[in-house]
Amino acid sequence: MNKSPAMMVLLCTMLIFLGCSRADTPGSQTQSLTVPELSKLLRGGKPPRIIYAGSLLQWRDAHIPAARYIPCDASEAITASLLQEPQTLLVLYGNRTLQEETCPLVSRLARAGKAPLLILSGGLAAWKKNGLATASIERIPRLAIPGVPVAEWKNDHPVGKKTLMLDIRPMTPSVTGPIPDALNIPLSQLHERYGEIPLDRPVVVVDADDGETLLAASFLIRKGVSVIGRLEGGVASLNGDRVKGGKGR
Amino acid sequence: MKGILPKTRMISFGVFFLMISISSAASAAIDCQSCHRDEPFGKAFAQSIHGVNGCTSCHQGITSLERHMGGDEKPRLLACASCHGEVAARYDKSYHHVYQNIACQDCHRPIHGLRKVEGDKRVLAVKTCTGCHAVRQYADLGHTGKLLKGSRDAASCIDCHGVHDMPAYDTASLKDRAAQRIEATEKCQACHNDPALAKRNNLSPTVVKHYGETYHGKVYQVGYPDLVAGCADCHTGHNILPPNDTRSALFPDQLDERCARCHQGFHPRFTRYVAHPDYTDAGRYPLLFGVNVFMIGLLVGTFLFFWTHSILWWRKVYSLKCRKRQGYLETRGIIPECDAGRQVQRFTVAERLMHVALILSFFTLVLTGFPLKYPQTAWAKILMDLFGGAAMAGIFHRVAATVLIGLFLYIAWLSVKFLFPGWKASGWLGRLFGPDSLCPNLKDLRDIKGMFLWFFNRGEMPQFDRWTYWEKFDFFAVFWGMTVIGGSGLSLWFPELFSYIFPGWVLNVAALVHSEEAFLAAIFIFTVHFFNNHLVPNKFPLEDNIFTGRYTVDALQEERPLEYERLVREGRLEAMKKPAPGMIMMFLSSAFGLLSLLLGLFLTALIFWAVLFS
Numbered sequence: 001m002n003k004s005p006a007m008m009v010l011l012c013t014m015l016i017f018l019g020c021s022r023a024d025t026p027g028s029q030t031q032s033l034t035v036p037e038l039s040k041l042l043r044g045g046k047p048p049r050i051i052y053a054g055s056l057l058q059w060r061d062a063h064i065p066a067a068r069y070i071p072c073d074a075s076e077a078i079t080a081s082l083l084q085e086p087q088t089l090l091v092l093y094g095n096r097t098l099q100e101e102t103c104p105l106v107s108r109l110a111r112a113g114k115a116p117l118l119i120l121s122g123g124l125a126a127w128k129k130n131g132l133a134t135a136s137i138e139r140i141p142r143l144a145i146p147g148v149p150v151a152e153w154k155n156d157h158p159v160g161k162k163t164l165m166l167d168i169r170p171m172t173p174s175v176t177g178p179i180p181d182a183l184n185i186p187l188s189q190l191h192e193r194y195g196e197i198p199l200d201r202p203v204v205v206v207d208a209d210d211g212e213t214l215l216a217a218s219f220l221i222r223k224g225v226s227v228i229g230r231l232e233g234g235v236a237s238l239n240g241d242r243v244k245g246g247k248g249r
Numbered sequence: 250m251k252g253i254l255p256k257t258r259m260i261s262f263g264v265f266f267l268m269i270s271i272s273s274a275a276s277a278a279i280d281c282q283s284c285h286r287d288e289p290f291g292k293a294f295a296q297s298i299h300g301v302n303g304c305t306s307c308h309q310g311i312t313s314l315e316r317h318m319g320g321d322e323k324p325r326l327l328a329c330a331s332c333h334g335e336v337a338a339r340y341d342k343s344y345h346h347v348y349q350n351i352a353c354q355d356c357h358r359p360i361h362g363l364r365k366v367e368g369d370k371r372v373l374a375v376k377t378c379t380g381c382h383a384v385r386q387y388a389d390l391g392h393t394g395k396l397l398k399g400s401r402d403a404a405s406c407i408d409c410h411g412v413h414d415m416p417a418y419d420t421a422s423l424k425d426r427a428a429q430r431i432e433a434t435e436k437c438q439a440c441h442n443d444p445a446l447a448k449r450n451n452l453s454p455t456v457v458k459h460y461g462e463t464y465h466g467k468v469y470q471v472g473y474p475d476l477v478a479g480c481a482d483c484h485t486g487h488n489i490l491p492p493n494d495t496r497s498a499l500f501p502d503q504l505d506e507r508c509a510r511c512h513q514g515f516h517p518r519f520t521r522y523v524a525h526p527d528y529t530d531a532g533r534y535p536l537l538f539g540v541n542v543f544m545i546g547l548l549v550g551t552f553l554f555f556w557t558h559s560i561l562w563w564r565k566v567y568s569l570k571c572r573k574r575q576g577y578l579e580t581r582g583i584i585p586e587c588d589a590g591r592q593v594q595r596f597t598v599a600e601r602l603m604h605v606a607l608i609l610s611f612f613t614l615v616l617t618g619f620p621l622k623y624p625q626t627a628w629a630k631i632l633m634d635l636f637g638g639a640a641m642a643g644i645f646h647r648v649a650a651t652v653l654i655g656l657f658l659y660i661a662w663l664s665v666k667f668l669f670p671g672w673k674a675s676g677w678l679g680r681l682f683g684p685d686s687l688c689p690n691l692k693d694l695r696d697i698k699g700m701f702l703w704f705f706n707r708g709e710m711p712q713f714d715r716w717t718y719w720e721k722f723d724f725f726a727v728f729w730g731m732t733v734i735g736g737s738g739l740s741l742w743f744p745e746l747f748s749y750i751f752p753g754w755v756l757n758v759a760a761l762v763h764s765e766e767a768f769l770a771a772i773f774i775f776t777v778h779f780f781n782n783h784l785v786p787n788k789f790p791l792e793d794n795i796f797t798g799r800y801t802v803d804a805l806q807e808e809r810p811l812e813y814e815r816l817v818r819e820g821r822l823e824a825m826k827k828p829a830p831g832m833i834m835m836f837l838s839s840a841f842g843l844l845s846l847l848l849g850l851f852l853t854a855l856i857f858w859a860v861l862f863s
Contacts, residue, residue: 142349
C-alpha cells in the first residue's frame, strides 16, 4: 500500500513524458524515403510529385528527371499550390538529406498537414550513387578554380583589404555565425543577386565544407566576377572544427 | 510480277534512304563546321584523339539542323559513355560526379584538342588535380612533392584516391567515415608494409606492424575503425613530412591539434605517446625495451616453475592412484575417502560470494580484453560482436574492472582488520606469519623443497596448515596482478587525465604491461590454478568447496593435517562441523564450477591458437 502513491507518481511522470514526446514538431509529419523506394513509386501507376528544394543553379545543373524546383524559402502561395492535389504524394529532396532546420519549406509543408511528406534520404547524391540518370537544363561547366588552404588564406589574403570573401551559406539560425567582412549571398539566391558582387575585387568563395564552391565560382566567372579561389575545406577548416565522437569508449 | 514489283520498290526506297542518310551524316559534319569554324573546332579537333569522330558522335540529340540553328534545339550532355561505357559507369558513382557534378570535359581539357597522354600519367594527374586542389597543400609537400622531384615510389593523387572510381563518401555518415578510414589506411599500408620499398626510401619497414600493436591498431584490426585513429587521422592526407619539418602534421606544435581531434583535456606531454612503438628496439626505446624484457622474463619464469610443478605433481599423484587401483597401496593417504556425515566449514558465505564475483568479473575481463590482444584472429571479431561491438565491450570491461578493484580494496580492508583486530597493533607480526595468514613464511620455502623431494620419491609429502604455498601464491598473484593490471588499466582508461602526471610514452608502458600481465593472469589461472585445485588427479574434475563452503573432515585431515591437529588441540573442530550441503547447493556449485572450468580451458585453447597460429 505504501508503494502505491510512488507508483502513481512514476506512472504519471512517464505518461507526461510520453505525451510531450508525442506532441512533436512538424518533423513527425515527415517520412524518410530511400532511392529504391522512390524508383518503385515512379514505376507505379500514380507517380509522386518530386520537388527539389535547393538552389536554382544546382537544379539547372542536375536534377532527378521530372523533378520540379521550389526554393526552400518559397512563398506561402507557392506552398499552397503544392497542396492542391491532396491525393498526390509529395517527395522533397535536396543535394543531400533535407533538414528542416535549413529548409523552411519542409516545416511549412509538414505543418500544412500534407501527410505523409516524404523526404528522399541522401538526396540527389543518393540518387546518383544508385547509378540513376539525372536531367539538366544547363550544366555549368566547372572551371579549374584553385582551392586556397586556410593557412595560406590567412597569410596572403587578409579579409577586408582587397580580397572579398563571398560566403554562400544559407543564413539560417542553425548555421554558424557570419564571417567578419565577408559578403553573404546564399547559393539559392546567387543567380539573382550576383550583381551585388563588386567586379573590381578578387573574390574567394566559401561555404560550409567546400562542397558547393566550385559550382558557385564557375558560375560567377561566367558572369565576369574575378574569382581567384575557393576556401579549401570551407568554414569547417576556418574554425578548426574538432572531430566529434571519434573516441572508442 | 505482282510479287516482284513491291520487292523492287522496297529495295529502291532502301537504297534511296541509305544515300540520304549518308549524305546527311556527311553534311552534318560539314554543316557543324560551317558555323563552328573557329578553333578549337577546326585543326585542333581534327588532330585530337577524337579527331576521327564526327561532331554528333559526342554532341547527340540534334534532330533538326534548322531547329538547332534557330536556337530551339540544343545538343544533349556529352555522350562520352557511348564509347567509354565502362569508365563512365564507374565514374557515375564516384565522388566528383555524385557530389560535384563534374563532367568528363571538366578534367579532360581542352576536350576538343585532347591528345594522347604522354609521359608519366601519375605526374600528369597531379597537374590536373591541382587545377582545383591547392598546389601548395597537395603538390608541394609530402608524397606528391617527392613524385614531382622524380621519386617513382612516392604516391600520386590517383594512387590513393583513384581516378574514375573515387568513392563518394558521405562524411555525415558514420558508416561512410569508417569506410573512408579503412580505405585510406589500407592504401597507406599497401606501400608502407612493403620491405623493399621501405629499404629503397630509407623508411622503417615495421611501422604498420607496430601501429597494429597499439590500442588504435588493435581496435582497427578487430573491425571497428570508426572508433580509433587510422593513418591519415594523425599524419593527415597530404603534408606527409618528417616530424622535424615545421610543416609536418607531426611537428610537436601541430601534434597537439592532431591529438585534440579525438582527445580532449590533456597535458601537452600527452603527445609524447609513441604511436608506432617497437618494444624490441633498445636504441630508440630503451625503457620500453627494458619493460618488455622484464615482462617476458616474468612470464617465462612463472610458467616454467609452475608448469613444471604441475606436471611433476600430476605424475606423482597419478602414479599413486594407479598403484592404489592395482592394489599395491593400502593407504587412504593421498586419495581421501568421502565421509558424508562429517563436514567442516572452510569458507564463509562472504568469501564464496567474493570468489563468484571474482570469477564473473575475471571472465568478463578476459572475454572483452583478449579480442584486443589478438585482434587478427577470427574469434576476436566474434567475441567483440557478441558483446555488441568494441565500444560496448569496452563498457563491459570497465564495469568488470571496477568490480575487481572493489573486491581488491575490500580484501585489503579485511587484511588490515585481520592484522590489527580492534585497531590493536600488538602481536601483528605473529598474525602476519602465523598459520591463518596468507603471507608466505619460511615454512612455505621448506614445503616447496619438500614437495619437489616428494615428486621425485625422495621424501614424504609435506604436511600443510590452513594455507598451502600455492594458495598463498594465488592470493598474492591477485594482489600483484591487480596493482599492475589495475594501475595500467586506469591510466589507459583515463589517458588524458594521466598525462598531467606522466608523459605520453608511459601509456605505451601501461599498454604493454596491461597486456602481458593479463596474459600471465589468464593463463596462470586457467592452467596452474585450475590444476592445483581441480585437475590434479585426486580432485579431478572439480573441487567445489569454494562454492559449497564445506569439505569433509577426512579431506581436512589428509590435505591440511597441521590445521586439523591445531583445531583439535585448540578444541575448535567440533564448533566448525556442519552438515553436508544440500542437493541444490551441490548441483549449483558443480554446474557453476564445471562451466567456469570448461570456459577457462576453452579460452586457453583460443589464446594458444592465437599465440601459435596468428
